[in-house]
Amino acid sequence: MKLIRIGDPGAEKPGALVDRDHYVDLSDVVTDFDEAFFGGGGLDRIRPIVAERAASAVPLGGQRLGAPIARPHQIMCVGLNYSDHAAETGQAVPSEPILFTKSPNTLVGPNDDVRIPRGSTKLDWEVELGIVIGKRASYLGDVDEARDAIAGWVLVNDVSERAFQMERGGQWLKGKSAETFNPAGPWLVTQDEIANVNDLPMWLDVNGVRRQTGSTSTMVFDPFFIVHYISQFMVLEPGDLINTGTPPGVGMGFDPQMWLQERDVMTLGIDGLGEQRQTVVGPR
DSSP states (O other): OEEEEESSTTOOEEEEEEETTEEEEOTTTOSOSSHHHHHTTHHHHHHHHHHHHGGGOEEOTTOOBOOSSOOOSOEEEEESOBHHHHHHTTOOOOSSOEEEEEOGGGEEOTTSOEEOOTTOSOEEOOEEEEEEEOSOBSSOOSHHHHHHTEEEEEEEEOOEEHHHHHHSSSOHHHHHOSTTOEEBOSOEEEGGGOSOTTSOEEEEEETTEEEEEEEGGGBSSOHHHHHHHHTTTSOBOTTOEEEOOOOSOOGGGSSSOOOOOTTOEEEEEETTTEEEEEEEEOOO
16 A cells, blocks of 8 residues: 555645555544554554545545655664765764664655755755554564564655754754654555565655665665664654665765755655655745
């Protein structure tokens, strides 16, 4: 299934995409794609309903797509998870996953504007695979248990402010948590829809120029390892989001470095997970 949320910010309604242009409304059977939904077996509950309603799907039209999950308890992130990205930033490939958090209120829709924070000088882009947790996960025994704890996959843009991240005390959270810094979607794609999550091409353009080209096949730590690993340090709740790192081609890695400016447009995608488009707007 491909789960979507449609409507104005804060008033999105849950649905399921049946093809690229048609969807079924699930708001009469599901309150939202949130902790209660995932933790209460919601995916299994809606499968027969989506199949039954597919024949009467309605056009998506020009409706706004929100992030395909409601605001999670936490957004966990994995840093330097592509060896070639580590190299372009001048840092060593980690021996264990580097973990940091991102404020949950950074989550926005896949085509919403990205806002420059006040004082920003080094705004950057990062196309990433996101993991959505499907059940409470703590001290998972192995990667098979981790696989069973995953609801599905989502495309994310881990927008970053590098001066805040690198030059303000070395705390990555500062450079990751400004409003609008985590566009997600357009869909949450359940595991059964993706044959091999460890071999998905990914890309990102800025103003129509290709900046990132990569594949999940070059991850240092794959998604199942990541979920198992994180569960040894904290409890993952249903609906939590994990951003798994980015391939090379970020603005910080160019010589000279390149930073996003007002009115720049980012387009990005991962095979099977859809595409996004964001315009950069000025600070409040």
